[in-house]
Amino acid sequence: MDWTRILTVSISMVLTGALIGWFMRAAARPPEVEGEAIQLRYPKSMRVFMTIAGSLFAAASVGIFIAVALGEGGDKLFRISWICVPLFGAMGFGTLFELRVNLLADGEGIRGQTAFRGFREVRWDELVIVYYSGGLNTFKLVDRTGACLRMSRYLVGHELIVELMRQQLPKRVVGKAIDNYRNAVKAGF
Numbered sequence: 685m686d687w688t689r690i691l692t693v694s695i696s697m698v699l700t701g702a703l704i705g706w707f708m709r710a711a712a713r714p715p716e717v718e719g720e721a722i723q724l725r726y727p728k729s730m731r732v733f734m735t736i737a738g739s740l741f742a743a744a745s746v747g748i749f750i751a752v753a754l755g756e757g758g759d760k761l762f763r764i765s766w767i768c769v770p771l772f773g774a775m776g777f778g779t780l781f782e783l784r785v786n787l788l789a790d791g792e793g794i795r796g797q798t799a800f801r802g803f804r805e806v807r808w809d810e811l812v813i814v815y816y817s818g819g820l821n822t823f824k825l826v827d828r829t830g831a832c833l834r835m836s837r838y839l840v841g842h843e844l845i846v847e848l849m850r851q852q853l854p855k856r857v858v859g860k861a862i863d864n865y866r867n868a869v870k871a872g873f
Contacts, residue, residue, distance in 0.1 A: 703733075707838055715841025724787040724796070724839040734779050742776030745769050787835065789845050791852075794825065794833060804833040808852050816861040818868045823849075823861060837865070 707730055716723040726734065745768070752765045778799075787796035795805035806827045815824040821837040823846075835842060850862050 713840050715844060718788065719790075721788040721790040722841045722844055724785075724789060724794075724835065724841045724845065726782070726785060726836075726838060727840050730838060731783055734783055738776045738779030738783075740776070741772045741779065745772035745776060748772070785836070785839065787833075787839070789841075789848065794835070794845065798833065804831065806831065806833045808849075811853060811857050814849060814853065814858050814861040816864040816868075818864060821868070823865070837868075 707727075713727060716725075725731075748761070748765050749769050752762050752769075781799045784797050785799050787794055787798075789795075791808075793805060793807035793810075796803065798804050806825050810827040810829075811825055812828055813826045815826075816822070817824065823835045823837075823842075824832055825835065826832045835845065846862060846865060849858060
């Protein structure tokens with residue numbers, strides 16, 4: 685068995701676990717409050733990391749594209765570039781778009797700038813269903829018109845919104861979303 689591969693995978697797993705733990709601790713900080721509204725944003729440390737990572741992914745995409753355009757690396761790099769350029773580009777710009785997320789929640793509902801869909805607003809009294817995705821660590825709130833707003837578990841203040849939903853929304857709307865969220869938190873995800 686190749687011990688270098690085992691060591692590399694082990695180190696990657698430990699670093700990834702530490703990074704996710706760091707993000708979770710950062711998201712557990714007290715949120716900013718504006719009057720009666722709770723501001724939901726990614727923690728500053730996470731925004732800095734996202735800026736660096738997004739920029740590196742975008743730069744890697746451009747670098748590979750330039751290398752292929754200049755004829756460097758031969759056929760192998762050309763074939764790899766068909767996967768890497770779009771993948772790194774999407775990851776880079778997707779990460780940078782996430783920085784735009786800035787939501788406000790109050791007794792009326794939750795509204796604000798989302799990463800990809802622009803301004804969204806859902807009122808608590810118009811919600812018909814709430815989902816929680818453990819894989820994406822997000823809540824999906826859907827209102828009567830079918831409009832939805834996604835709220836990441838990594839946003840500072842999300843725990844207060846979960847409690848607000850638990851108190852204000854009927855069980856038929858919340859369903860198992862909060863239970864699924866609490867189970868994911870207990871499991872360390």
